Amino acid sequence: MLDVLEVVTTVVVGVMVGVEFSVAFVMKRILDALPEDSGQLGHAHGGRMLGAVMPFWYIGSLVLVGVLAAAEWHHHGSGLLVTAGALLFLSVVMSILLLLPINGRNKTWTPENRPEDWKQQLNRWGRWHYVRVAVLVAAFTLLVAALA
Template identity: 75%
Template sequence: MLSALEVITTVVVGLMVGVEFSVAFIMKRILDALPEESSQLGHAHGGRMLGAVMPVWYIASVALAAAWAVAGRHHAGTGLVVTAAGLLILTVAMSVLVLVPINNRSKTWTSENRPEDWKEQKNRWERWHYARVALLIGAFTLLAAALV
C-alpha cells in the first residue's frame, strides 16, 4: 500500500510540476508573441481554465505528501517527504496570498476593462510563479529521492 501511495504522490506532483513549468516557460512565450489584445485575452483564458483545476491539484498534492509522510514515518526518506510536503504547503500559501488575487483580477479583463497597469500585474504574477515553480521542482526532487 505504501509503495502505491509513493508512486501516486510522485506522479501527481510530477505532472503538476510539468504543467506549471509549461505555463512559465512555454505558454508565456507563446502568449507574449501574440498581438497585445490577443496576448492579454489568452492570459485571461488561461487564468480561468487553470484557476479552476489547480487548487484541487495543489491540495491533493499536499494531502498525498502528508499521507505518505505519516504512512512511511518509520521508513528511510521520511525527512525528505516531510520537507517536500512543507515546500508544497509553501506553494499553496504563495498561491493564496499573492498569485490567486492577481489571477482573480486578470481572468476578468478584456481589452475594454483592463487596468492601465495590467502588464505590471502580469509581470508580478510571473515573477512569483517562477519562484513557485522552483519550489515545486524542489518538492518533486525530494519525493523522487525519497523513493530510492
C-alpha cells in the first residue's frame, strides 16, 4: 500500500509541477506574443480554467506529501519529505498572498474593463510565478530524492 501512495504522490505532484512549468515557460510566452487583445483574453481564460482546478491540486499535493511523510517517518528520507511538504506549503502561501489576488482580477478583465496597468500586473504575476515554479521544482526534487 505504501508503494501505491508513493507512486500516486509522485505522479500528482509531478504533473502539477509540469503544468506550472509549462504555464511559466511555454503558455505565458505564447499568450504574450499574440496580437492585440488576444493575449490578455487568453490570460483571463487560463486564469479562470486553471484557477478552478489548482487550489484542489495544490492542497491535494500537500496532503499527499504530508501523509507520505507520516507513513515513512522512521524511514530514510523522511526529512526530505518533510522539507518537500514545507516547500509545498510555501507555494500555497505564495499563491494565496501573491498570485491569487492578481489572478482574481485578471480573470474578470476584458479589453473594455481592464485597468491601464494590466500589463504590469500580469508581469508581476509572471515574476512571482517563476519563483513559485522554482519552489515547486525544489519540492518535487526532494520528493523524488526521498523515494529513490
